[in-house]
Amino acid sequence: MSLFGLINRGLGPMGSFPFGLIATVIGAPWTVAACGFLTVASVAYVVIYRSQLRDAKAVGEA
């Protein structure tokens, strides 16, 4: 739970700084687009290539 809280609260603001820098160079719209692309691409990679998520069962599921 502590780790979850730290990642959830901590990494977002950490991203504001580098993406703010990037936004001054390429503009806010492209920065947000890049954020979206990075998110979808990396999550898709994890989902496709890491079988743990596919094999996971919800609590209570047989």
Add this chain to the structure above:
Amino acid sequence: MYFTHTFRAFRHRDYFIFWCGLFLGHTGTLVQTTAQGWLIFQLTDSPFYLGLEGFCLGLPRVLFSALGGAVVDRTDRKTIFVITQSAFLLMALFLGVMNHLGTIRVWHLLMVSALTGFFVSFEQPVRQSILHHLVPRSDLPNAVTLYQMVFNGSMLFGPSIGGLLIPWIDTQGCFFVATGGNLIVLLTIFMIRIPSLPAAQSRKSLTRDMMEGLNLAWNTPLFLTLFTVLGIVTFCTKPYTQFMPVFARDILAVGAPGLGLLLMAPGAGAILGGLTLASIRRFPKPHRLLFFSCRGFWLVHRSLRRVAPPVSVAIVFVYRRRISDHFSFRDRNPAANLYR
């Protein structure tokens, strides 16, 4: 009957007063946040400073959250709550006065953000700790759910009120509104009874707790994957709200009211996402959830972007937040509790 059951924690006077105070106070804080972002962009014309403001707010929260939790365990909670709320009140008042005098500079806003982050590290654990003592154990789950509504609900109202107020009473007025909200929270704390905590019992240090968590995550492939996904999603998606003033002013040309709408959208998304997840009887596989969410996001964007661009963008962000909600299970039990 339905409402009596749904809002049963409100039967307890102290909880009801505390909840109302928090709701008004948090709405005021979000009015202030909206005004701060707008003012920073007006003063600097730079998205870098918007990002820096988010960084200034977040970094102290990371650095001091462990200390905040430890202090709350060992100190009188009412005292901490009064100190932190007074600090919020004074900071909002400071911004309002400086803005009114025309002497406000960007470093004032960054400093207030950093101080806010610092005080939130103490205020958040004390707020949660107080909550547990205002209702009997049987009503605690309901109280926690209603407590979450404070944040989701105020995310819906706060930014939109802020956006509407900026053209009317300017950013300085928004800061004074936030001051009023903080004053209400401060008053409510004197209207309720907060029992003292017993002396701090021996408990594991947060550092040790964190190391155990890291160890578990590293050695359990599912946890490692989930935390990696959560980390990426949080790192990449949270900063976008910082850039909303750029979209509202320069790209969509919808001004401050549009900014309010854009910032309100993730709140609506959080509520929608939460309700959707709550209504799911059989939890789907995470990878299916991903593709389902992406498809919804894409369809809404395609269908609306040519009809009404600002609305389209707002709704896209609703869904975007909803997607990230699905992945990070934000404001809900961590994924580790839902999957095994």
